[in-house]
Amino acid sequence: MANEKFDAIVVGAGPAGSAAAYTMAKAGLSVVLLERGEFPGAKNLFGGVLYRKQLEDVLPDQWHKAPVERHIVEQRIWLMGKDSAVTFSHRNEAYKEPYNCWTALRVKFDQWFASQAEAAGAVPIYETVATELITEGDRVVGVRTDREDGDLYADVVVIADGVNSLLGKQLGIHKEWQPDEVSLAVKEIIALPKEKIQDRFNLEGDEGVTIEFMGETSLGMAGMGFLYTNKDTLSLGIGVMVNHLKKKKIKPYELLDHVKKHPMIRRLIEGGETKEYAGHLIPEGGWNSVPPLSGNGWCITGDAAQLVNFVHREGSNLAMTSGRMAGEAVIEAKKRGDFSRETLRLYDQKVAESFIRKDLVKYKGMHQILKEEDPELLFTRLPQAVNRAAYEMFLVDGVPKGEKQKKAIQYLKQAAGGTWNLLKVGMKGWRAMNG
Amino acid sequence: MSNSIAEKLFTIRYKVDDQSHLIIKDQQVCLTCETKECTHFCPADVYDWTGEMTTVAFENCIECGTCRIGCPYYNIHWVYPKGGYGITYKYG
Numbered sequence: 211m212a213n214e215k216f217d218a219i220v221v222g223a224g225p226a227g228s229a230a231a232y233t234m235a236k237a238g239l240s241v242v243l244l245e246r247g248e249f250p251g252a253k254n255l256f257g258g259v260l261y262r263k264q265l266e267d268v269l270p271d272q273w274h275k276a277p278v279e280r281h282i283v284e285q286r287i288w289l290m291g292k293d294s295a296v297t298f299s300h301r302n303e304a305y306k307e308p309y310n311c312w313t314a315l316r317v318k319f320d321q322w323f324a325s326q327a328e329a330a331g332a333v334p335i336y337e338t339v340a341t342e343l344i345t346e347g348d349r350v351v352g353v354r355t356d357r358e359d360g361d362l363y364a365d366v367v368v369i370a371d372g373v374n375s376l377l378g379k380q381l382g383i384h385k386e387w388q389p390d391e392v393s394l395a396v397k398e399i400i401a402l403p404k405e406k407i408q409d410r411f412n413l414e415g416d417e418g419v420t421i422e423f424m425g426e427t428s429l430g431m432a433g434m435g436f437l438y439t440n441k442d443t444l445s446l447g448i449g450v451m452v453n454h455l456k457k458k459k460i461k462p463y464e465l466l467d468h469v470k471k472h473p474m475i476r477r478l479i480e481g482g483e484t485k486e487y488a489g490h491l492i493p494e495g496g497w498n499s500v501p502p503l504s505g506n507g508w509c510i511t512g513d514a515a516q517l518v519n520f521v522h523r524e525g526s527n528l529a530m531t532s533g534r535m536a537g538e539a540v541i542e543a544k545k546r547g548d549f550s551r552e553t554l555r556l557y558d559q560k561v562a563e564s565f566i567r568k569d570l571v572k573y574k575g576m577h578q579i580l581k582e583e584d585p586e587l588l589f590t591r592l593p594q595a596v597n598r599a600a601y602e603m604f605l606v607d608g609v610p611k612g613e614k615q616k617k618a619i620q621y622l623k624q625a626a627g628g629t630w631n632l633l634k635v636g637m638k639g640w641r642a643m644n645g
Numbered sequence: 646m647s648n649s650i651a652e653k654l655f656t657i658r659y660k661v662d663d664q665s666h667l668i669i670k671d672q673q674v675c676l677t678c679e680t681k682e683c684t685h686f687c688p689a690d691v692y693d694w695t696g697e698m699t700t701v702a703f704e705n706c707i708e709c710g711t712c713r714i715g716c717p718y719y720n721i722h723w724v725y726p727k728g729g730y731g732i733t734y735k736y737g
Contacts, residue, residue: 246725248660252733253708316737337729356728374710376724387714394711396688398653399736443736452715455686462688463650486736487653489688489709 216240218540219353219364220332221340221377223250223324225526226512226533227370229268231327233537239544241332242362243324244353246339251320254372255397255490256526258438258445259420260314264527268534269326277322278312279440280418281305288474290425291597295474313418313438313445315399335362343367343377343508349550350381350507365549366540367508370533373491375514383510384501389453390581391495393433393520396462397447400482404442410478411439422523425593427469431458432585435469436523437478444479446470449492454585462489494520496577497570503561504554509536517566521573521643528566535560575642583635587626592635595625650690654705662730665703667691667712668722675699678718686715707732 220231223245231243247253259282266273284301305311328334335355344352344361352363369377373392378384402410411419421437428435433450448469455462469475493499493516500516503509511517512529519528539557543549561567580588599618603611626632669675675698683692689705692712708731713723725731 246728248729248733251737253731254737255734256737317734318737320737339725339728341724374713374723386719389714392711392714394686394688394709452686452711455711456680456682456715456717459680459682459685461650461685461690463653484653484656486656486734488657488734488737489707489711491710491714 214362216242216333216362216364217544218242218366218368219244219362220368220370221353222370222372222514223247223327223334223336224254224320224370224372224512224529225323226514226529227368228320228323228327229530229533230368230370230509230511230537230540231324231332232268232330233534234540235327235330235332237541238331239541241327242364243327243332243334244338244340244355244362245324245334245336248337249321250324250336251317254316254320255395255488256316257395257397257436257447257523258313258315258440259311259523260319261311261524261527262309264530268530272326276314277318278314280313280413280416281309282311282313282420283413283417284419286419286421288421288423288425289593289596290423290427290472290474291594292426293473294597294601295423295425296596296600313420313440315440340371340377343380348506350505353377365507366543366554368533368536368540369508369510369514370512370529371514373493373513375510378501378510378514381505381508383505384499384516387493387495387499389456390451391493391499391516391577393449393451393492393494394455394462394489395447395449395492396466396487396489397445398466398484398488399440399486400444400446400479401442401485402444402479402482406481407439407442407444413439416441423474424589425597426590427472428589429458429460429465429468430586430590431455431460432580432589434523437475443485444482446475446479451494451580452491463487492520492525493518494577496520497567497574498577500570503532503558504536504539504551506551506554507549509539509554509557511536517570519569519573521576522569524569531564531566532561535564572645573643574645579638579642583638587635591625592622595621654689657707658733658735659704660730660733661704662727665701666724666726666731667701667703667706669699669701670720670722672698674718674720678720680717683712683716683721686711
């Protein structure tokens with residue numbers, strides 16, 4: 211493969227890379243899709259929710275053939291106390307037509323998604339690590355790989371190498387992520403018979419449920435857990451900010467075991483068999499951590515560019531959309547015969563005009579509030595106070611309701627350290643969620 | 646149904662290279678490191694402190710990158726395993 215030149219090289223066959231490769235190959239460009247795993251998806255991990263709209267935007271005719279697990283008809287949010295939960299959920303038949311989202315497994319989905327790019331003409335080169343970018347001056351002109359004679363040349367390199375993005379680091383467009391810009395998530399796939407899943411989660415056929423939980427389960431660290439229903443497995447995991455993990459000295463898998471013992475979770479996974487343990491970083495720096503998205507001869511997409519909306523656990527859809535948009539910009543660059551920053555900037559513009567930028571900007575203060583506020587307050591004391599307040603309100607023990615209400619408010623104030631602090635946290639939270 | 650980390654790691658398929666992709670740059674730094682955080686935050690227990698040096702069980706690595714970012718002295722040289730080596734998830 212030495213010295214062969216392509217229109218584009220895509221590094222990483224995850225959702226961003228495959229979307230980019232598919233988009234360009236379909237337009238007739240010569241594209242290489244590089245992947246370090248044995249096959250696309252071999253190294254990849256997500257919580258497990260895949261959204262239809264952004265997949266359909268890439269593959270209008272094929273999206274319905276994607277290998278998915280269950281279509282989500284109900285989403286639950288749990289605020290966890292030690293042995294309790296205050297819950298909120300929404301179920302709606304309308305989520306079926308058209309589907310809003312599904313649960314999925316990356317090993318199946320990523321292989322299928324990359325195979326679409328291959329079918330469109332992208333040249334797959336798997337089991338190959340892109341070790342560095344080849345540059346000439348300030349232009350990226352190719353990649354060096356860990357194969358013998360493994361230099362590949364192209365007009366554009368689309369960097370889709372995931373959260374660790376060693377290539378992005380080499381470009382110097384973003385500094386090393388700081389521990390407060392990433393979360394570590396650990397996850398188990400737990401096998402359970404279909405009927406058990408259906409009964410326990412109140413489901414018919416291929417319907418599915420997602421549960422996100424926060425509170426006592428993260429042991430005083432900023433983080434969120436999830437439990438999703440697949441066909442005959444459950445995806446159970448929890449992610450916490452790496453700076454908190456460093457401080458707390460809690461082993462990630464012990465945190466997961468702690469979650470498994472919570473009475474709200476324990477009964478749902480009871481009798482299940484762990485089929486796979488996994489861990490991955492999630493880029494959670496928000497909009498302020500997003501680097502410039504293109505330059506002379508390169509674009510950067512998906513996790514590698516911190517394009518994750520962690521408030522709504524959306525990542526793979528931002529990845530697919532950014533990959534598609536990068537691909538579209540490269541197609542335009544090919545038309546113009548100009549692969550410089552001037553033309554590839556089109557990609558930045560597309561992202562800026564899309565939901566990606568708007569959503570990330572909306573929540574850009576979240577990262578700061580998580581950094582400033584005591585995680586014990588946000589993830590232990592307040593959730594606990596809400597649980598205690600709910601317990602009191604529903605407990606019929608002869609105490610008049612008026613007194614209970616006073617007590618409930620008292621719990622919240624105490625947890626925050628006074629009325630003023632409670633208001634302050636509330637205001638900060640509101641601002642963080644509204645740009 | 647909680648199981649030990651050894652049992653958890655047993656659920657992952659590995660193709661182990663004979664060369665480590667994780668290298669402690671300077672054991673002297675580990676010697677003076679007070680917190681030894683890598684022995685806690687690694688989700689696969691790759692790092693262990695023997696009292697004299699940090700050992701690296703790179704065979705267990707699930708390639709998350711936490712140690713690359715988490716080591717307070719950036720004392721871990723972190724690259725991907727060779728193409729096709731390392732973990733291969735069955736579900737993901």
